[in-house]
Amino acid sequence: MTGHDAKEKTNGSTSMIRDAYWPSDRPEPEFEGRGPYFSASDEAILAQGRDRILDIAEKHIRRIGHRKTTVADIASDLGTSRANVYRFFPGRAAIDNAVCGRVVKALTEIAFSIARTDATASKKLVELLNVLHQHSRRTLMEERPIHELFVAATNENWATMNAHSERIRAILEAIIRQGLQSGEFQAENVDDAAQGVITAFLPFSHPVLVAQCFQEEDEIAASVNAQIRFIMRALGKSDRRGTEASEATLAATANSDPDYLSHFSVPVIYECS
Structure with a gap:
C-alpha cells in the first residue's frame, strides 16, 4: 500500500497504525503509509510485529525451506490473517x-x-x-x-x-x-x-x-x-x-x-x- 493509498483510507486524518489487530487485541502497526502521526511508540510496536512474523517465518524456513513456506503458514501460526501479515511485509519475498x-x-x-x-x-x-x-x-x-x-x-x-x-x-x-x-x-x-x-x-x-x-x-x-x-x-x-x-x-x-x-x-x- 502506498502512502497515497493510506491517506485515502484514513481521509488524511490519522495514521493506520491502529488498523491491524492480532488475536491478543493489541493494536499492531502498518509498516507503510505511516503518515504524520507515526510516533516512537508506534515504531516499537512495528518492530515487535515484524519480529513476531520473522520468528515464525524463520522457524518454517528452517524446517521446510523458504520455497515451501507461505504467508498463509505464517499467518496461521500467528493466529491472524494474511492481510495482517501484509501490513508489515509486501510479500513473501520481503x-x-x-x-x-x-x-x-x-x-x-x-x-x-x-x-x-x-x-x-x-x-x-x-x-x-x-x-x-x-x-x-x-x-x-x-x-x-x-x-x-x-x-x-x-x-x-x-x-x-x-x-x-x-x-x-x-x-x-x-x-x-x-x-x-x-x-x-x-x-x-x-x-x-x-x-x-x-x-x-x-x-x-x-x-x-x-x-x-x-x-x-x-x-x-x-x-x-x-x-x-x-x-x-x-x-x-x-x-x-x-x-x-x-x-x-x-x-x-x-x-x-x-x-x-x-x-x-x-x-x-x-x-x-
Missing part, C-alpha cells in the same frame, strides 16, 4: 529477504569481533577466512534449508545478502589496511587486494561453489590450508609463522563469549603452517 538478513547478521558480528581483536593482521585474516568457510560448510551439511536460502539470496542478488557481502568486504579491507601499515602485507591498492582475497576464497565460502566442491573433511582441510597459504603469499606475507590461525585466541574468545563459536558446529580450525 519476508525471505528479512530472514536471510537475520541469519547472516550473526556471521557479520563474528567477523567484526575478529577485526576488533588485538591480533596481527595476518592472524585476523586467517581466522576470518576459516570462519567464513566453517559457516558455509556447516549450513551445507547441517542446515540445508538455510543453505538453499543463501543460494537463492546470492543468485538473485537479495538486498540483505548484498549488504552482508559489502560488510565482509569492508572488514577485509580494514584488516588488509592494518597489515599494510604494520608491514605484514604488501599491496599497491587495498580495494584490489580485498577483491583478490574474496575471489581466491570463493570456492570455500560461496554457497553454490561450496556445494559443488564438496569433499571429505581431511581433503577440504588441506584445500583450505593451501588456498590460505596462497592468499598470504599473494599479499606478500613471507613469514609463514605469522599466518597461523591462533587456536589460543579462538579459545580465549570462546571462553569470554560462550556464544562466539556456537554458530559453527564443525569443530575444525584450519592452520597455515
